[in-house]
Amino acid sequence: MAGKRFVVIGGGLSGFTAAIELADAGNHVILCEQSQHAGGRAATHHQQGYAMNIGPHGFYRAGVMRRQFDAWGIRYSGKAPLTHGRAFLIANGQRHRFPTSGMNLLRSSAFSLRGKISAAQVLQKLTKTTPASVRGQSMEAWIQTHAGTAEAARLVAAMVRLSSYAADVDRMDAGAAIEQMQLALAQSVLYLDGGWETLVAGLENKAKSLGVEIRAGWSVKRAEPGVVESRNGERLTADGIVLAIPAKEVERITGVPLTEGTPARAACLDLGLRSLPDGAASFALGLDTPVYFSVHSLYARGLAPEGGALVQIAKYLDRNAAGSRDELESVADLAMPGWRKEVEVSRFLPDMTVVHAIPEAGRGRPDVDTLKMPGVMVAGDWVGPEAMLGDGAVASGLRAARSLAQRAERKAA
Numbered sequence: 001m002a003g004k005r006f007v008v009i010g011g012g013l014s015g016f017t018a019a020i021e022l023a024d025a026g027n028h029v030i031l032c033e034q035s036q037h038a039g040g041r042a043a044t045h046h047q048q049g050y051a052m053n054i055g056p057h058g059f060y061r062a063g064v065m066r067r068q069f070d071a072w073g074i075r076y077s078g079k080a081p082l083t084h085g086r087a088f089l090i091a092n093g094q095r096h097r098f099p100t101s102g103m104n105l106l107r108s109s110a111f112s113l114r115g116k117i118s119a120a121q122v123l124q125k126l127t128k129t130t131p132a133s134v135r136g137q138s139m140e141a142w143i144q145t146h147a148g149t150a151e152a153a154r155l156v157a158a159m160v161r162l163s164s165y166a167a168d169v170d171r172m173d174a175g176a177a178i179e180q181m182q183l184a185l186a187q188s189v190l191y192l193d194g195g196w197e198t199l200v201a202g203l204e205n206k207a208k209s210l211g212v213e214i215r216a217g218w219s220v221k222r223a224e225p226g227v228v229e230s231r232n233g234e235r236l237t238a239d240g241i242v243l244a245i246p247a248k249e250v251e252r253i254t255g256v257p258l259t260e261g262t263p264a265r266a267a268c269l270d271l272g273l274r275s276l277p278d279g280a281a282s283f284a285l286g287l288d289t290p291v292y293f294s295v296h297s298l299y300a301r302g303l304a305p306e307g308g309a310l311v312q313i314a315k316y317l318d319r320n321a322a323g324s325r326d327e328l329e330s331v332a333d334l335a336m337p338g339w340r341k342e343v344e345v346s347r348f349l350p351d352m353t354v355v356h357a358i359p360e361a362g363r364g365r366p367d368v369d370t371l372k373m374p375g376v377m378v379a380g381d382w383v384g385p386e387a388m389l390g391d392g393a394v395a396s397g398l399r400a401a402r403s404l405a406q407r408a409e410r411k412a413a
Helices: 013-023 064-072 102-107 113-128 139-146 150-164 174-187 197-209 247-254 325-335 389-412
Strands: 005-009 028-033 044-047 050-053 087-091 094-097 189-192 213-216 220-224 227-230 235-237 240-243 264-273 283-286 291-295 309-317 343-355 376-378
Touching: 005 013, 013 028, 013 064, 013 197, 013 240, 013 389, 044 343, 050 264, 050 309, 050 343, 064 197, 064 389, 087 150, 087 325, 094 325, 102 113, 113 139, 113 150, 113 174, 139 150, 139 174, 150 174, 150 283, 197 213, 220 247, 240 247, 240 389, 247 376, 264 325, 283 325, 291 325, 309 325, 325 343, 343 389, 376 389
Parallel strands: 005 028, 005 240, 028 213, 087 283, 240 376
Antiparallel strands: 044 050, 087 094, 220 227, 227 235, 264 309, 264 343, 283 291, 291 309
16 A cells, blocks of 8 residues: 555644554655644634633543554643542532542532432442443433432533533433543543643644645645545545545535534633632532533643633533623632632633534444545544544544555555
8 A cells, every 4th residue: 555645634633643644654645724724623822821722622541542642652741630629519609529539429518418329329330331332322311310319410411511521411322421431530631731732733743754745725625536626726636535624514525415413512711810819729510500610720831821820611512502701700700709800811712613523322423434435534523433522533533544544455456
């Protein structure tokens, strides 16, 4: 297969993954990105000394992304967020001790005694359930069957939102949701020093070291087997193509209709503070409201100026929901009273797409060869049977590249 020519459309995590995997096998690869900067939603924005990811990001320490990036020598650093001490659940407009352990669960004022017992039991079931054994049913159905009490059900739903960033628990596949929660419970996540742009820079450097030709500002007009064409009429021929772009863009450039999935969405508020107010929480998770609060700069360097703090707040949105700035500011009021006097930077993202499709019960995400076009694969967080979030993007990029490699080998044979 070595020496073949491949074109990858899209410079996000899945696109860079596919490009590096193909180039590492000795092929010539051209990666085309429509914007002037690579990274997609893994980019980091800078303002007045604060480095803000596009919404809260967590790098799963037990995920496929870390395994693959470590194998490629992609460098990163950071710390796991500590969820003890100043970590809380938010319920009934109050802060309650976060149940980081069985003892903390017993001490938490968020649950009745019966609720504490049922919560402990269902959390134990979560760790012991084999994800494959519950695929095909919704996570909501699993919760209602196993939670025991409404209090325990709310806790599990909150953990689903936290680990998957998705609020449509009634649509999410139980196997995928439990696998994701087990991933989170196994080794937690890292908040990355300098933000996620450090990963993007590492991927870009790795790609260039392997000879990948990166074309920024290259917007694709049409794609078909063997050729892609830009909006300005440039044509690139290829032995294989990876479309690492959203499903709607794939439809536009190929003319192939795709079944619309359920995206994970969030309203996000980023706050850059001169200093963190006394008594502020380090982390908070909504129990009766789908909200999240975390001071990322406590665990990752380079996100805020010396003495300052970067706080990321989100409301997980289901398919019918919206989020307002007022809602998220009220979360900040509860989690860290006095924050308004410290604000230097504030950014509100009212409707951010976290992933373009969650794994749904009874209907998996499309696979890399869903277009049924010879030598044309798709990749992204909406593609493939494996993993979620950034791990899903990376897994699909690897799957697409390897599928093209296998096809080329068969043709050569």
